[in-house]
Amino acid sequence: MQAPNSEENLVEALGECGIRELSNFDEFLKSLFAVAVSPESDDTLREVALDGVMEFVKLGKGGKFQSMIYQRFLQAIVYSPSGIDVVVETLVSNFFNYIDVRYFTYITLEKLVRTLDSRDIKDTNNTHQDSENKSKLSNLEFAIHKIHYILSHIPPLETKEGQSDYQMWSELGLSSKETDGKQSKEGDQENRPKKSNSDIAKKMKLKFTKAWLSFLRLSLPLDVYKEVLVTLHQIVIPHLSSPIMLCDFLTRSYDVGGVTSVMALSSLYILMTQHGLEYPNFYEKLYALLEPSIFMAKHRAKFFELLDSCLKSPLLPAYLAAAFTKKLSRLSLVVPPSGALVVIAIIHNLLRRHPSINFLVQQQNDETDGDSSRRENENSESVKESDACTDISTAKPGIDMFNSEETNPAKSNAMRSSLWEIDTLRHHYCPAVSRFVASLENDLTVRAKTTEITVKDFSSASYATIFRAEIGRRIKQVPLAFYKASPASLFSESDFPGWSFKLDDSENEESGNGNNGLLTKSVEADEKSTKRQRIEC
Incomplete structure (x- = not known):
């Protein structure tokens, strides 16, 4: 009668030993996690703790990847109060080249993202929060930063060369059940690795997608x-x-x-x-x-x-291409020289791609009242749509019909305007801009004689790059302050039509006589002063 009792006692004793060993192992893992994520630990000690944890992950369950230990370890890293430290960088550099580590990293991060209370992040600007909410909020932001850092540093399965690396950290790979099942199947042994690799690639892409979509749902x-x-x-x-x-x-x-x-x-x-x-x-x-x-x-x-x-498609409507062209030309008046170069390059390409908007180059806005009335009779339907604008244009010739404040390109009236802003860039203070705008004077409708301009060559320009380019240019003719004929006025009459900067002949004579009288008086005074000085000596 005592034998069964002794056997039951033995089973209970063994069970207690196993539970005690499991509890001790669990406490040991918690100690390793604490040492690894603690900012007070030495960097070398933290790396040793990381290697120890990953060895347990590798050797657990008879060679199968111990996902539970790895999930607890990543959770300790993400929720630690310290920032992105040596442990995360070491984990990324030393272990993310193994495909099973990447696979379970995606699974773990997806679970961690679901547990985050992202709704608290929306209250960051609330001034009535207490200290506990603010500390909780800062911890959540730390966790999101770490999750994003880990996700963005996991290398892709396929490299740029199209090659894939299926190196495993554990002995049995992603799943021991799938491996056993594949070994029991009959088939060609040479085709098994390819099939296995394709299955792994599909699983990796699926876990990658789930992890990123879950992360992007957060209030970042x-x-x-x-x-x-x-x-x-x-x-x-x-x-x-x-x-x-x-x-x-x-x-x-x-x-x-x-x-x-x-x-x-x-x-x-x-x-x-x-x-x-x-x-x-x-x-x-x-x-x-x-x-x-x-x-x-x-x-x-x-x-x-x-x-x-985006504006390269030949199916782009004419009004849309004209609106973008006109808006860019208007911006060229207020942007830096580097921006004006980009504007000219894009407008050059738009005029070449869309011949239907080349009328913007030659269209005149200063037509007479008779011409405007004749155009009104010819295009009565278009005039009815904008009666107010037509009244303004007929009353004051030269008014630009383009509305730069309009956000809808269809209502901007770009088709009734012209690129007069580009014409002003011929006299730009930057030589590079004034030279480059001359490219728009060519007939861009003949595509055989012109080529598109690469916007990338001008998009990253700045004052420094333009200055260095101007210094490096070889100048054949140096500009000097030299006049072949003496200027008669400070400004030319063509710059200010209707104004005159020349003096009348009567004013010239009076001013000349007055100046001569003053000069003779000053000369006589100088002669008298010199004579007195000589007599005194």
Whole structure:
């Protein structure tokens, strides 16, 4: 009767030993996590703790990846109060080259993102928050910064050369069950690795997509939000399973306006041109971005390149091409010389691509009343749409019909204007601008004799680059302050029509006689003073 009791006691004793060992191991892991994420620990000690944790991840469950330990470790890193430190950088540099580590990193980060209370971030500007809410909010922002840093530094499965690295950190790879099942199947052994690699690639892309979409649903801090928009078209869109799923995020960002729209334009342009996204108000939003401040923005070079690409389609309506051309020409009056060079380059390409708007170059706005009335009779339908503007133009010839304050390009009246602003750039104070504007004098409708200008060569220009280019130029004829004929006036009459800067003959004679009298008196006075000095001596 005592034997069963002894066996039961033995089982209970072994169970207690196992529980005690598990609890001790759990406490040991917590100690390693604390040492690894503590900012007070030495950097070398933190790296040793990181290596120890990753060894447990590798050797757990008989060679299978111990995902539970790894998830707890990443959670300790993300929720630690310290910033992005040596542990995160070491984890990225030493372990993210293994595909199973990347795979479970995506899974863990997706779970962590779901647990974040992102709604608290919207209250960052609330002045009535207490200290606890502010500290909680700062911890959430720290966590979002760390998640973004880890996500953006995970290398893609395929490199730029199209090669893939399927090196595993654990012995059994992503799943031991899938490996056992594949080993039991019959088939060609040479085809198994390719099939396995393709399955891994599909799984990696799926986990990558879920992790990034979950992260983008958060209310991101402003600095993280801008950084995401800048790099989204390079590190996220090419590796998503379905990039069109970003359309809501990108259209909301594009509707914000200002610099945010400029940063979202690159990714939105890729979705429109490569993935069939239809955005009806795209050109209206793009037209609204043409402000003087855009020429001083940080990402202006990429914006002007995309602007030129968006206006490249030959199916663009004439009124839309004319509106962009006229808006850019108006901005050339107030932008720096580097901005004027970009404007001339884009207008050159627009006039060459769209011959239907070349009338803007030769159209005259200073027509007489008879000409304007005759045009009214010929185009009565167009006149009825804008009676007020027509009355102004007939009453005061030379009025520019273009409305620069209008945000809708269809209502800007660009088709009834001309590029008189570009003509003023011929007398620009910067020699580079005045020389470059001469390219618009060619007949751009003959495409065989002209070529498009690469906007990229001018989009990143500045005062410094223009100055260095002017210094490096070889000047054949040095300009000097020399007049072949003595100037008769300070300004030429062509600069100010209707004004005269020459004196009358009677005024010249009076002024001349007066000057001669003064000169003779001063000479006589000088002679008398010299004679007195000689006598005294």
